[in-house]
Amino acid sequence: MAGLTTEVRMAIADLNAEYAACLDERRFDAWLELFTDDCVYKLQPRENHDRGLPHATMAFGSKDILRDRIYAVTQTLFHIPYTTRHVIGWPRVWIGDDCLLAAEANYMVVRVRDNELPELFSAGRYLDRIVRNDGRLKFKERLCIFDSALIPDSILYPI
Amino acid sequence: MAGLTTEVRMAIADLNAEYAACLDERRFDAWLELFTDDCVYKLQPRENHDRGLPHATMAFGSKDILRDRIYAVTQTLFHIPYTTRHVIGWPRVWIGDDCLLAAEANYMVVRVRDNELPELFSAGRYLDRIVRNDGRLKFKERLCIFDSALIPDSILYPI
Amino acid sequence: MAGLTTEVRMAIADLNAEYAACLDERRFDAWLELFTDDCVYKLQPRENHDRGLPHATMAFGSKDILRDRIYAVTQTLFHIPYTTRHVIGWPRVWIGDDCLLAAEANYMVVRVRDNELPELFSAGRYLDRIVRNDGRLKFKERLCIFDSALIPDSILYPI
Numbered sequence: 001m002a003g004l005t006t007e008v009r010m011a012i013a014d015l016n017a018e019y020a021a022c023l024d025e026r027r028f029d030a031w032l033e034l035f036t037d038d039c040v041y042k043l044q045p046r047e048n049h050d051r052g053l054p055h056a057t058m059a060f061g062s063k064d065i066l067r068d069r070i071y072a073v074t075q076t077l078f079h080i081p082y083t084t085r086h087v088i089g090w091p092r093v094w095i096g097d098d099c100l101l102a103a104e105a106n107y108m109v110v111r112v113r114d115n116e117l118p119e120l121f122s123a124g125r126y127l128d129r130i131v132r133n134d135g136r137l138k139f140k141e142r143l144c145i146f147d148s149a150l151i152p153d154s155i156l157y158p159i
Numbered sequence: 160m161a162g163l164t165t166e167v168r169m170a171i172a173d174l175n176a177e178y179a180a181c182l183d184e185r186r187f188d189a190w191l192e193l194f195t196d197d198c199v200y201k202l203q204p205r206e207n208h209d210r211g212l213p214h215a216t217m218a219f220g221s222k223d224i225l226r227d228r229i230y231a232v233t234q235t236l237f238h239i240p241y242t243t244r245h246v247i248g249w250p251r252v253w254i255g256d257d258c259l260l261a262a263e264a265n266y267m268v269v270r271v272r273d274n275e276l277p278e279l280f281s282a283g284r285y286l287d288r289i290v291r292n293d294g295r296l297k298f299k300e301r302l303c304i305f306d307s308a309l310i311p312d313s314i315l316y317p318i
Numbered sequence: 319m320a321g322l323t324t325e326v327r328m329a330i331a332d333l334n335a336e337y338a339a340c341l342d343e344r345r346f347d348a349w350l351e352l353f354t355d356d357c358v359y360k361l362q363p364r365e366n367h368d369r370g371l372p373h374a375t376m377a378f379g380s381k382d383i384l385r386d387r388i389y390a391v392t393q394t395l396f397h398i399p400y401t402t403r404h405v406i407g408w409p410r411v412w413i414g415d416d417c418l419l420a421a422e423a424n425y426m427v428v429r430v431r432d433n434e435l436p437e438l439f440s441a442g443r444y445l446d447r448i449v450r451n452d453g454r455l456k457f458k459e460r461l462c463i464f465d466s467a468l469i470p471d472s473i474l475y476p477i
Contacts, residue, residue, distance in 0.1 A: 085282040110282040123403040123428040147430040244441040269441040
């Protein structure tokens with residue numbers, strides 16, 4: 001963590017907390033603003049990531065495509081409604097080879113459907129490249145690597 | 160987070176960690192001291208909270224009533240014993256309109272009964288108003304908003 | 319938390335995050351370096367710990383014995399493969415009676431087996447004594463106290 005102040009590192013924990021709150025409370029417009037315009041977001045099973053295989057469950061190459069996905073899932077897809085709850089561990093933070101902030105954090109997500117008990121939905125880790133943009137920290141890249149190759153039903157919203 | 164020092168924000172994470180430890184280790188006297196005398200504690204399903212409906216699973220309007228609940232659950236209620244384990248995410252913190260500290264954090268709670276495997280019991284978020292009292296931070300209000308309207312068996316202890 | 323700087327307390331959260339990442343990514347050599355040579359690691363059910371009973375599921379009295387365990391589990395044991403994911407809460411930190419850093423944190427661990435959904439595997443707390451060694455914080459003692467006396471199948475890797 002050499003060279004990184006407590007303020008910067010806490011700001012990354014804040015960014016993760018904001019990310020979780022935006023997804024869990026369905027504040028998608030605010031969620032999109034946590035990414036840079038040229039962001040990369042991928043949701044990929046651990047097995048593929050670890051072997052360097054390219055296939056991803058979701059792979060979006062800009063904020064506009066992320067916005068499109070949010071539109072699709074909230075406006076056009078027909079599915080059993082559910083809400084989520086993220087708990088994200090304290091992040092590991094360092095300066096990457098590309099001189100950007102790099103961070104990694106473990107997460108668990110619980111899914112809740114109407115009239116059902118809460119269920120463990122996904123567990124894994126976030127691998128991030130973070131930049132300062134418009135005076136705040138944003139994700140230039142967030143890889144969400146989930147541990148279980150088996151998906152419960154389907155993943156509609158980004159994790 | 161403007162105007163809030165890293166110390167204050169870390170102190171709120173500490174308060175949440177202490178809250179979890181007190182409940183999970185059954186140190187209820189210490190747990191009560193995390194609240195102000197005129198505190199509000201509510202446990203409410205997300206659906207009711209989001210629609211502004213008043214019904215709550217638990218609603219206590221002072222530390223004395225909280226103390227009464229603890230007495231009831233530990234001394235008078237007959238129920239299958241269980242212990243809990245809370246993991247609480249990093250809090251979002253800001254200054255509220257009432258000039259008090261406001262905080263929000265996601266949580267998951269696991270329940271363990273004798274001779275059973277650990278079970279996911281509750282997931283949701285805490286919405287807090289926090290004051291400095293007797294030289295330490297205390298909850299003036301803690302709303303525990305749980306995601307699942309369905310409750311596994313019953314919730315006896317505060318979450 | 320009197321006398322402890324935000325830097326030291328954050329460094330303990332970092333240590334926990336590194337511990338989780340090393341176990342979950344199977345970087346066992348790096349994981350061993352988080353312990354002092356004369357470390358104690360115990361994995362014990364809550365019931366035994368709370369009653370002061372000595373029996374532990376795992377009890378290792380030095381880094382060499384920990385290394386031996388890692389060799390056994392990775393090289394010699396025949397078992398159904400699984401990976402884990404730890405999420406650890408924000409730690410409570412204080413100066414212990416022995417003048418060492420003392421810390422406590424709640425955790426949850428998810429287990430993933432091939433072609434199965436993620437499962438809640440263990441929940442409990444870490445009780446730590448931490449020293450500065452070779453310029454970084456290390457565990458002189460980590461007690462992992464798990465809440466459920468019942469173990470799902472078997473625990474092969476340290477928690």
